[in-house]
Amino acid sequence: MTRPSLLSPPQTSALVILRILIGWHFLYEGVIKLYSPSWTAKGYLLSATYMESFFHWLASDSMISTIDTLNIAALLLVGVGLILGFKTQVASLIGIGLLLLYYFAHPPFPGYPQGPAEGSYWIINKNLIEAAALVVIFLFPTSISFGLERFFTKKEIQTQP
Amino acid sequence: MATDKKLFAAFSRRDLLKSLAGIPVLGAVWAAGIDTTKRSKLEKDFLLEKLNIKASPPPASGPMSGDPLRIGLIGFGIRGEQLMRALGFATNEWVEAMSKAFMEDPKDKRLEDFKAQENLNVKLTAICDIFDVRAEKALKSFNNESNTCKRYESYLDLINSGEVDAVIIATPDHWHAPMAQAAIEAGIHAYIEKPMTHTIGETYLLREAVRKNPKAILAVGHQHRQTLSFLTAQDAIAKNTLGHISLVVTNTNRNDGNGAWQYEIHPEASPETIDWNAFLGNSPSVPFNPEHFFRWRKWWAYGSGLSGDLLTHDYDRINCVLKMGIPKYVTASGGIYTHRDGRNVPDVMQVNMDFPEFSTGSSQESGKEKGMTLVYSATLGNQFDRGTVLMGHDGSMELGNILTIYADPRSTKYKDMIAEGRIDPSVPIYQYDPTADGVDAVTSATTKYFANKGLLWTYRDGKRVDSTFLHIREWLSCIRLGGEPSCGIQEGFEEAITAHMAGLSYKTGRKIEWDSESERIISLPGEDLDAILLDNSIS
Numbered sequence: 211m212t213r214p215s216l217l218s219p220p221q222t223s224a225l226v227i228l229r230i231l232i233g234w235h236f237l238y239e240g241v242i243k244l245y246s247p248s249w250t251a252k253g254y255l256l257s258a259t260y261m262e263s264f265f266h267w268l269a270s271d272s273m274i275s276t277i278d279t280l281n282i283a284a285l286l287l288v289g290v291g292l293i294l295g296f297k298t299q300v301a302s303l304i305g306i307g308l309l310l311l312y313y314f315a316h317p318p319f320p321g322y323p324q325g326p327a328e329g330s331y332w333i334i335n336k337n338l339i340e341a342a343a344l345v346v347i348f349l350f351p352t353s354i355s356f357g358l359e360r361f362f363t364k365k366e367i368q369t370q371p
Numbered sequence: 372m373a374t375d376k377k378l379f380a381a382f383s384r385r386d387l388l389k390s391l392a393g394i395p396v397l398g399a400v401w402a403a404g405i406d407t408t409k410r411s412k413l414e415k416d417f418l419l420e421k422l423n424i425k426a427s428p429p430p431a432s433g434p435m436s437g438d439p440l441r442i443g444l445i446g447f448g449i450r451g452e453q454l455m456r457a458l459g460f461a462t463n464e465w466v467e468a469m470s471k472a473f474m475e476d477p478k479d480k481r482l483e484d485f486k487a488q489e490n491l492n493v494k495l496t497a498i499c500d501i502f503d504v505r506a507e508k509a510l511k512s513f514n515n516e517s518n519t520c521k522r523y524e525s526y527l528d529l530i531n532s533g534e535v536d537a538v539i540i541a542t543p544d545h546w547h548a549p550m551a552q553a554a555i556e557a558g559i560h561a562y563i564e565k566p567m568t569h570t571i572g573e574t575y576l577l578r579e580a581v582r583k584n585p586k587a588i589l590a591v592g593h594q595h596r597q598t599l600s601f602l603t604a605q606d607a608i609a610k611n612t613l614g615h616i617s618l619v620v621t622n623t624n625r626n627d628g629n630g631a632w633q634y635e636i637h638p639e640a641s642p643e644t645i646d647w648n649a650f651l652g653n654s655p656s657v658p659f660n661p662e663h664f665f666r667w668r669k670w671w672a673y674g675s676g677l678s679g680d681l682l683t684h685d686y687d688r689i690n691c692v693l694k695m696g697i698p699k700y701v702t703a704s705g706g707i708y709t710h711r712d713g714r715n716v717p718d719v720m721q722v723n724m725d726f727p728e729f730s731t732g733s734s735q736e737s738g739k740e741k742g743m744t745l746v747y748s749a750t751l752g753n754q755f756d757r758g759t760v761l762m763g764h765d766g767s768m769e770l771g772n773i774l775t776i777y778a779d780p781r782s783t784k785y786k787d788m789i790a791e792g793r794i795d796p797s798v799p800i801y802q803y804d805p806t807a808d809g810v811d812a813v814t815s816a817t818t819k820y821f822a823n824k825g826l827l828w829t830y831r832d833g834k835r836v837d838s839t840f841l842h843i844r845e846w847l848s849c850i851r852l853g854g855e856p857s858c859g860i861q862e863g864f865e866e867a868i869t870a871h872m873a874g875l876s877y878k879t880g881r882k883i884e885w886d887s888e889s890e891r892i893i894s895l896p897g898e899d900l901d902a903i904l905l906d907n908s909i910s
């Protein structure tokens with residue numbers, strides 16, 4: 211089950227730290243939205259500057275409450291997964307999906323309105339960088355070294371005859 | 372058991388730490404999130420409680436049940452068509468154009484909104500337009516199996532036909548009062564476009580007619596009185612949120628032909644298709660001139676320029692929030708600077724309306740503050756949106772569809788809260804969006820960005836409602852069930868007198884004074900004020 215690790219301990223630690231920081235970011239966003247009943251993604255979606263019809267559909271009256279709930283649930287799941295080190299690969303994929311949605315609603319493409327963002331961006335912004343970081347987390351799972359999955363992995367090893 | 376023991380043995384304390392170390396991080400982040408939201412909610416509740424502004428839409432008008440009311444329309448021009456749609460009658464041409472617009476752009480919901488509009492339970496039984504093409508266009512669309520509509524040659528024939536209970540008047544300004552007066556004196560309800568009158572004399576005559584015929588309901592077409600934020604604004608003022616308001620600025624900025632009243636001249640316009648003498652009425656006799664007919668707003672003889680046409684909107688909007696009445700002094704200036712095309716009404720105009728005795732309340736020592744100026748500033752050569760702002764010692768209110776209040780950095784009332792950091796003067800302390808579910812205090816920069824773009828919320832029940840529709844509905848409700856229209860004769864009187872004072876000041880270059888005791892303009896004694904107001908030789 212355990213593969214021989216190709217990473218040095220400092221490399222693993224760096225990846226674990228990256229994983230926890232991203233999880234932290236997701237979780238906090240999710241918790242804030244969870245406890246702010248008037249929060250909605252409607253404004254963000256309606257002001258989309260790219261793929262407008264798709265995002266407007268998400269913001270439509272019949273969709274928006276489901277979208278808001280799904281968004282909060284996804285943020286929390288990704289946050290919990292990455293911090294605890296549980297199903298981190300699934301969590302990374304969900305996180306990448308979310309970030310790409312955020313990215314494409316307001317992409318920093320040349321000639322597109324920048325909207326309310328701090329800093330200056332050209333094609334690449336923090337959403338895209340965070341998504342790329344999650345690709346790394348996906349490809350280099352660390353939850354066996356540090357996370358709940360270590361517990362289950364150990365258990366499996368020990369219970370095998 | 373043995374397996375369990377083995378498991379326990381193989382699982383060192385180090386392993387346990389590495390497995391479960393995420394849990395405290397999770398707990399800390401989660402707790403921090405709860406704490407932050409709780410704190411910001413407390414701050415928001417504290418501020419809302421402190422401000423105690425009641426956010427409420429105007430009361431809904433009553434049911435439209437009973438026998439259908441019979442409505443007659445006088446004037447089927449641009450505004451007449453809009454009013455008819457608000458009443459539930461759209462021309463075949465409009466329906467066709469809108470379904471085409473929808474095919475081209477599915478986001479164009481104008482036809483859908485029109486079809487979804489509530490049925491006001493009225494018949495459009497009569498129409499009067501002195502341009503044959505327009506009258507026939509109306510008949511073609513509105514005279515059918517479900518609605519019998521007849522054309523009348525003159526407005527008096529229509530009013531006295533016995534076929535109408537109420538009339539809607541959407542003619543050039545110089546016909547508003549004579550027609551409304553004739554209707555009211557005949558016991559017919561009247562909805563009249565703004566400005567209510569074209570001259571000072573007419574304003575008194577119409578008020579007299581309405582006072583003598585209390586059963587006939589007169590409503591003036593200031594449909595923005597239906598704007599949902601205005602009652603909330605009134606409450607904010609009543610709670611002294613802004614302190615003493617010393618200055619209110621309103622404005623008109625337009626920069627296109629349509630905005631400068633350069634309407635299309637119909638190719639079929641001729642002395643044969645237009646009853647020219649009926650158009651002229653009491654105005655100076657001039658030979659047939661289609662430009663005068665279609666672009667009448669450009670001449671004092673038929674229109675009232677920026678002061679009657681557009682100042683009236685802004686004045687009435689502020690009057691419905693502050694109820695400050697007619698200004699004591701009005702001074703105006705301006706000129707024809709952007710459209711030198713033969714018009715004689717100004718296209719750039721600044722009007723200062725002074726209310727030296729008016730106060731909205733004060734947070735400072737008694738007697739220090741009193742008096743207010745309302746500034747109306749307009750150009751037809753630029754469309755930069757300047758917004759309407761009410762400026763008080765303690766705060767400023769931006770009054771639009773969305774109502775936003777900022778504390779003033781030097782406020783007396785909010786001094787402590789600003790010092791404690793509980794109020795940031797650069798962030799709204801209160802925001803009311805009638806299309807949203809809730810009220811917001813301390814809006815984030817992002818929310819503000821979306822709100823300012825009008826994107827944050829859809830309309831209630833996802834439905835856009837036309838304010839003209841609500842205004843006409845209110846008038847119909849008063850006819851059916853009693854009650855006073857929000858813009859009736861008193862509001863119309865104040866609007867008309869203020870507009871005429873601005874026109875007089877512009878024409879004479881003098882400060883025009885109103886005496887509220889005698890209810891008279893006391894400037895220029897001995898002069899014929901209406902003659903000055905209508906004088907076509909002064910531009």
